[in-house]
Amino acid sequence: MTKKPTLHDVAKAAGVSIATVSNVLNKKEKELSEQTRRKVLEAIQRLGYSPNQHARGLKKGKTNLIGFIIPDQNPFFMEILKGIHETCAEYDWQVIVACSEENEVRQNELVDIFISQQVSGIILVPVTSTLAGKDKWSNFPIVLLDREIEDSPFPSVSATNIEGCCQATERLAMNGHQRIGIILASPDISTTVQRRKGYEQALHAHGLRIEPDLITYGGEYGGTQSQINGGYRSTMHLLNLPQPATAIIAINHLLMLGALKAMKEMKVRVPDDVAFIGFDDHPWSEINTPQLTVVSQPAYDMGRQSIHILRALDEDKTARSIKLPMKLIIRESCGTATMM
Amino acid sequence: MTKKPTLHDVAKAAGVSIATVSNVLNKKEKELSEQTRRKVLEAIQRLGYSPNQHARGLKKGKTNLIGFIIPDQNPFFMEILKGIHETCAEYDWQVIVACSEENEVRQNELVDIFISQQVSGIILVPVTSTLAGKDKWSNFPIVLLDREIEDSPFPSVSATNIEGCCQATERLAMNGHQRIGIILASPDISTTVQRRKGYEQALHAHGLRIEPDLITYGGEYGGTQSQINGGYRSTMHLLNLPQPATAIIAINHLLMLGALKAMKEMKVRVPDDVAFIGFDDHPWSEINTPQLTVVSQPAYDMGRQSIHILRALDEDKTARSIKLPMKLIIRESCGTATMM
Structure with a gap:
C-alpha cells in the first residue's frame, strides 16, 4: 500500500x-x-x-521508465525481460513493454510514443536490419537488443549467433548426418543472417554441400503465430523432400514449436528417424520426450547488460556494444554418433 | 516509416x-x-x-495508450495480450505492459505511473482480493482482468472458474479416481478461491471426502519461477503421501510446468500411474507425450472484452462485468474410465 x-x-x-x-x-x-x-x-x-522515485529522471525532464519494444511474444523475450526487470529494480527504474509484432510502421510509432512519454531510455529489438528512424533518434538513449542494424549509431547487446549455430550443426554432422535441414526466421534480421552463416561454416568444415532445398525460412512474415505455423510448414517441406532431411535445426523457440508439432503429427520418432536441435532453453526442454538439445541463448544476461548500458548513457558515459556467448545444451533429441 | x-x-x-x-x-x-x-x-x-492519432485521447488530456498490468509472465497473459492488441488496433490504441511480479507495492506504483503517463485506461490483474487504491482510483477507467476484488468499483472480465475446475475434477472422479490432488495458486486471489470451490463441489457431488492433505498451494509466493517451483514441490508432496494422489489438477500453466517436471523426474507414467489435468491450452499441450487434458480459458476473448469495456468507459457509457466460459479439452493425460 x-x-x-x-x-x-x-x-x-x-x-x-x-x-x-x-x-x-x-x-x-x-x-x-x-x-x-x-x-x-x-x-x-x-x-x-x-x-523521490521520479527524481533522477525528472531532473532531465524524463521519467524513471524504460521502454522495451519486443517483436513477438517468444518466451526468449520474456526471459530477457526478467533480466531487465531485476536490474531495473536496482536502479529504481520501471519497465514498460510494447510489441511491434514484427511490423516496421508499428515499431517506429512505438519508439515515437515512448519518446513522447519521456522514458529514460529504450531497449529495441529491431524488426529489420535497417532502421529508418535511426538518425532522428540518434540523440536518444537507445540500446539495440538481440538483433543488430547496419551503420548503427546505437550500442547493441547480442549473442554469438554464428558460433552458436555452427556448434549445433557440427554436432549433427559429427553424429553422421549429411542432410541437415535448417529452419530460419525472417531473412532481413541479423540473427537469421548470422545463424545461416554459422550453419554454412559447419557444413563446409565437415565437407558437406550446401543444398538450397535444406535451407528454409519459417519466419518470413514475423509475428508469434505466424512463426509457429512457419516452423510447421518448413518441417513438412524438409521431411517430404525426395531425399528428406535426417536432422533439423530450428533457430528460435516459436519455429521449434511448429517443428515439434509437425513431427508429432507425422509420427516421426526423434531422434531415431530425425535428429533435432532447437533454440532457447525452457522448462519444456526437459519435460518433452525426448528431452530437447538446444542452443541456449544468454537471455537473462542480455537483459541485464542492456540496462547497464542505458545506465551508462544516462550518466553521459560512453557505452560499447557487447556480444554474449551461446551454449549448446546436449540432451536426447540430437541423438548420438553410435546410432547411425 | x-x-x-x-x-x-x-x-x-x-x-x-x-x-x-x-x-x-x-x-x-x-x-x-x-x-x-x-x-x-x-x-x-x-x-x-x-x-490525429492522439486526437481522441488528447481531448481529455490523455494519450492513445492503454496500460496492461500483469502479475507474472504466464503464457496465459500473453494470449490475453494478443486479444488486447488486436482489439486496440481497431481503435487506434496502443498497449504498454508492465509486470507486478505479484508484488502489491509494485502493482500500486505501476497504476500510479500509468495514470501519470495519462494512459486512456488500465487493464489490471490484481495481486490480492482487496485493492488498497480502489477508492483513490475509482474515477479512472480501470478494468479488472481474470481476478475479481471485494466491493469493486471497477467492472471486471473473468472466466467461469468454479465450473471449469468442477468439470475437471468430475472427469477424474468419473474415471474412478478417489484421491484427486489439486495444486492451487496464491490463496488470496479470487481465481484460487473459486477453483477450490469448484473442486470441492465436484468431490461432494461424487460422494468423495475433502482431504486437506490433497489440497496444496504451489503459488503462495507468486511470481513466474516461484510458481514453477511451487508446482514441483506440491507434486512431490502429493505423490509421497502415505496414500498418494492417483490424479492431479494444476490450476495454471506455471504450476503445471512444475508438476510435469516433477513427474518426469520421478518417472511417473501419465496417465497410467497418475492422471493429470492442467490449465490453459498451448501448442505444447499437443506436443507433449501424453497429450495434455487441460481446462482451456477464454484468454483471447478476455483480452478483447476488456478493451470493449474500456471503449465504453471512454465514451462515458456504463459497463458491466463479464464472465466468459472455460472449456475442458480432453486429451490423453487424464486417462479413461476403462483403465481403472
Missing part, C-alpha cells in the same frame, strides 16, 4: 494537469503563469509530495 | 517541453504564459502537426 502522495494527487490538489506539475518540477517555470506555478508549489508543500 | 511530425518535434521546434505542447492541445492555456502558447501554436502550424 503506497500512501505517499503522487504527481496525480498534486495535480488534483492544485487543479492543474499532471503535465503542469511536471513542468514546475522540471523548472520550466518560464512556460507557466506565475499564479499556476505558485498553486503547484503550494500543493506540493501542503501534501508533502516528494519527487 | 513515419514522416509525420510528432509531439516531440513540435516541442523541439517551439523550444518547450512535451508537457507544455500537451497543455496547449488540451486547451489548458490558462496555465501557460501567452508567449509560450503562441510559440507552440506557431510550431504546430509551421510543422503541419496534426494530433
Whole structure:
C-alpha cells in the first residue's frame, strides 16, 4: 500500500494537469503563469509530495521508465525481460513493454510514443536490419537488443549467433548426418543472417554441400503465430523432400514449436528417424520426450547488460556494444554418433 | 516509416517541453504564459502537426495508450495480450505492459505511473482480493482482468472458474479416481478461491471426502519461477503421501510446468500411474507425450472484452462485468474410465 502522495494527487490538489506539475518540477517555470506555478508549489508543500522515485529522471525532464519494444511474444523475450526487470529494480527504474509484432510502421510509432512519454531510455529489438528512424533518434538513449542494424549509431547487446549455430550443426554432422535441414526466421534480421552463416561454416568444415532445398525460412512474415505455423510448414517441406532431411535445426523457440508439432503429427520418432536441435532453453526442454538439445541463448544476461548500458548513457558515459556467448545444451533429441 | 511530425518535434521546434505542447492541445492555456502558447501554436502550424492519432485521447488530456498490468509472465497473459492488441488496433490504441511480479507495492506504483503517463485506461490483474487504491482510483477507467476484488468499483472480465475446475475434477472422479490432488495458486486471489470451490463441489457431488492433505498451494509466493517451483514441490508432496494422489489438477500453466517436471523426474507414467489435468491450452499441450487434458480459458476473448469495456468507459457509457466460459479439452493425460 503506497500512501505517499503522487504527481496525480498534486495535480488534483492544485487543479492543474499532471503535465503542469511536471513542468514546475522540471523548472520550466518560464512556460507557466506565475499564479499556476505558485498553486503547484503550494500543493506540493501542503501534501508533502516528494519527487523521490521520479527524481533522477525528472531532473532531465524524463521519467524513471524504460521502454522495451519486443517483436513477438517468444518466451526468449520474456526471459530477457526478467533480466531487465531485476536490474531495473536496482536502479529504481520501471519497465514498460510494447510489441511491434514484427511490423516496421508499428515499431517506429512505438519508439515515437515512448519518446513522447519521456522514458529514460529504450531497449529495441529491431524488426529489420535497417532502421529508418535511426538518425532522428540518434540523440536518444537507445540500446539495440538481440538483433543488430547496419551503420548503427546505437550500442547493441547480442549473442554469438554464428558460433552458436555452427556448434549445433557440427554436432549433427559429427553424429553422421549429411542432410541437415535448417529452419530460419525472417531473412532481413541479423540473427537469421548470422545463424545461416554459422550453419554454412559447419557444413563446409565437415565437407558437406550446401543444398538450397535444406535451407528454409519459417519466419518470413514475423509475428508469434505466424512463426509457429512457419516452423510447421518448413518441417513438412524438409521431411517430404525426395531425399528428406535426417536432422533439423530450428533457430528460435516459436519455429521449434511448429517443428515439434509437425513431427508429432507425422509420427516421426526423434531422434531415431530425425535428429533435432532447437533454440532457447525452457522448462519444456526437459519435460518433452525426448528431452530437447538446444542452443541456449544468454537471455537473462542480455537483459541485464542492456540496462547497464542505458545506465551508462544516462550518466553521459560512453557505452560499447557487447556480444554474449551461446551454449549448446546436449540432451536426447540430437541423438548420438553410435546410432547411425 | 513515419514522416509525420510528432509531439516531440513540435516541442523541439517551439523550444518547450512535451508537457507544455500537451497543455496547449488540451486547451489548458490558462496555465501557460501567452508567449509560450503562441510559440507552440506557431510550431504546430509551421510543422503541419496534426494530433490525429492522439486526437481522441488528447481531448481529455490523455494519450492513445492503454496500460496492461500483469502479475507474472504466464503464457496465459500473453494470449490475453494478443486479444488486447488486436482489439486496440481497431481503435487506434496502443498497449504498454508492465509486470507486478505479484508484488502489491509494485502493482500500486505501476497504476500510479500509468495514470501519470495519462494512459486512456488500465487493464489490471490484481495481486490480492482487496485493492488498497480502489477508492483513490475509482474515477479512472480501470478494468479488472481474470481476478475479481471485494466491493469493486471497477467492472471486471473473468472466466467461469468454479465450473471449469468442477468439470475437471468430475472427469477424474468419473474415471474412478478417489484421491484427486489439486495444486492451487496464491490463496488470496479470487481465481484460487473459486477453483477450490469448484473442486470441492465436484468431490461432494461424487460422494468423495475433502482431504486437506490433497489440497496444496504451489503459488503462495507468486511470481513466474516461484510458481514453477511451487508446482514441483506440491507434486512431490502429493505423490509421497502415505496414500498418494492417483490424479492431479494444476490450476495454471506455471504450476503445471512444475508438476510435469516433477513427474518426469520421478518417472511417473501419465496417465497410467497418475492422471493429470492442467490449465490453459498451448501448442505444447499437443506436443507433449501424453497429450495434455487441460481446462482451456477464454484468454483471447478476455483480452478483447476488456478493451470493449474500456471503449465504453471512454465514451462515458456504463459497463458491466463479464464472465466468459472455460472449456475442458480432453486429451490423453487424464486417462479413461476403462483403465481403472
